[in-house]
Amino acid sequence: MSILQLAQSVYLSIRAHGEETYPHECCGALLGTATPEGWQVSASFRAGNIRTDSAHNRYQIAPLELVKIEREARRQGLDIAGFYHSHPDHPAQWSQTDFAEAHWLGCSYVITSVAQGCATVTNSFLLAGAREEDKHFELETIHIAE
Amino acid sequence: MTIFIPTPLRPYAGGNGTLEVSAKTVGAALAELTTAHPDLRKHLFNSEGTLRSFVNVYLNDDDIRYLPAKEATEVSAADTLSIVPSIAGGTGCN
Known part of the structure; x- marks a missing residue:
């Protein structure tokens, strides 16, 4: 099982984001670096949810x-x-959607x-597979870093 | 011009996040990219040779699907091409 290392500030921020947008879904990007065990995430980037027709x-x-988030990631030397x-x-x-x-x-x-309105469980799933046709989600262990 | 490769496609682009091509149009740039890195082709294009529905390509800040000349749009050395797979989902439950 791979490990997702989340900076505590990121963990708290993404959970707060979900509470702020409740009852709608929030969304955003995670920026970090790759390690042999999995991603090490040091920053997050809040994004708007453009599915305003069905945001719940x-x-x-x-x-x-996304293009702009990638630019910001490059500026910070992150992926x-x-x-x-x-x-x-x-x-x-994860849902079928x-x-x-x-x-x-x-x-x-x-x-x-x-x-x-209150954030409860946070889980992470690695999208594994070599191509679209054999992709699958694998549950990851989340480590919160101080 | 510069092409930015997203995280999931870098293993098929020699591990590069950024590649330079000398093509004069968007389509030629994508052709030059996939000629140099053939494994990228199946990730970007469907069997009909058109961009897969979930693959977005932006010339600077413009989606190439909505450019008047689309892939025939001319590019210069200062332009950037970003390949961005779509991000969406949700519970799907009411």
């Missing part, structure tokens, strides 16, 4: 915002390590369950 159960980051979003009143498990729309192989997808 869907999220999408505008591609142009996009993965993404996060929230599941309002729903478990912190999450799986169908996941295309960043080798990256971490972090999901926080937000129950009645």
Whole structure:
């Protein structure tokens, strides 16, 4: 099982983001560096959810915002390590929608369950596989770094 | 011009996050990229040879699908091309 190392500030920020947007889903990017064990995330980047038609159960980051997030990552000497979003009143498990729309192989997808406005469980899933046709999610261990 | 390779595609681009090409159009730049790194082709294009639906390509700040000349758009050495797979999902539950 791979390990996702999250700076405590990132862990707190992404959970707070989910509480702020409740009952809608939040979303954003995780910036960090690769290690043999998994991603080491030192910064996060909040993004807007452009699925305003169904924000309580869907999220999408505008591609142009992703382009700008990548620019910021390069400026900081970091890579996009993965993404996060929230599941309002729903478990912190990937859904069929999450799986169908996941295309960043080798990256971490972090999901926080937000129950009645309060962040509860946060899980991370590595999108493993060599190509789109054999992709699959693998549960990761999250280590919170001080 | 400079092409930015996203994290998941770097293993198929020699581990590079940034590559330089000398092509004169967007389409020629993508062709030059996939000629140099053939393993990228199946990740970027479907069997009909068009960009996969979830792959976005931006010339500077513009989605090439919405440029008037699309892949025939001319580029200069100062331009950048960003390959950005889409990010979406959600519970899907009401």
